[in-house]
């Protein structure tokens with residue numbers, strides 16, 4: 308009988324359970340982000356500390372990066388100084404209601420129908436330590452604290468907030484500090500440029516491809532980091548403040564997660580090619596067999 312268990316004890320047990328359930332999907336972030344999990348504000352003050360962080364962009368045992376919208380969309384404005392102010396993301400021209408996808412696995416930190424100039428707006432915190440912002444949406448299809456997988460449909464494109472045309476404003480941030488998404492994403496192929504991103508002494512320092520440091524300190528104006536100070540794998544592990552993930556080794560998946568619709572593709576073609584039934588494709592993508600497949604659309608395969 309429960310009458311022997313004091314009520315305060317039961318309450319603390321319940322609180323412990325709730326905390327355990329909550330911390331579960333914030334495992335990596337809770338240390339990195341000093342336990343801050345704010346649904347109200349996007350936050351702008353960087354909390355990057357000195358030392359070296361290596362962020363896995365193509366993490367093991369996770370779905371890797373998925374470009375956040377259709378592949379044939381064109382960049383209409385880059386990250387950089389615009390009108391005397393820093394434009395903190397990439398603008399990608401889209402049509403009204405085009406699909407917006409989560410870039411990596413993660414948890415939705417913010418899902419707002421209106422957030423200042425961003426309009427309808429989503430922030431996802433990823434297991435690799437990055438956060439991505441998706442702005443000017445016409446519809447938000449996720450809720451705060453919801454877990455998402457790379458490539459999940461999270462919203463629809465629009466022009467809400469400070470926007471003069473339908474487009475996606477896409478940001479990549481680390482510990483609240485914006486960085487140029489082109490550092491890690493090639494916007495001509497819409498693929499990742501590297502396996503890891505290295506942040507060192509508060510600078511977006513380098514990217515690593517197949518264990519080789521491909522680039523160092525180009526975006527930074529900091530001259531204290533010289534070429535002689537180049538980073539090796541061992542150095543960076545030694546100095547690591549928060550190792551997010553080990554450097555990934557690429558293992559090809561037996562079946563990709565997505566198929567990008569090319570000219571002439573039909574549902575039955577895609578079904579046959581990947582050994583998935585048309586019915587299953589319809590279910591996974593929330594569509595009807597008679598729907599027309601637009602070129603560049605990502606079709607979920609599992």
Ligand SMILES: [Zn+2]
Pocket residue numbers: 384394396397398475476477
């Ligand atoms: Zn923008």
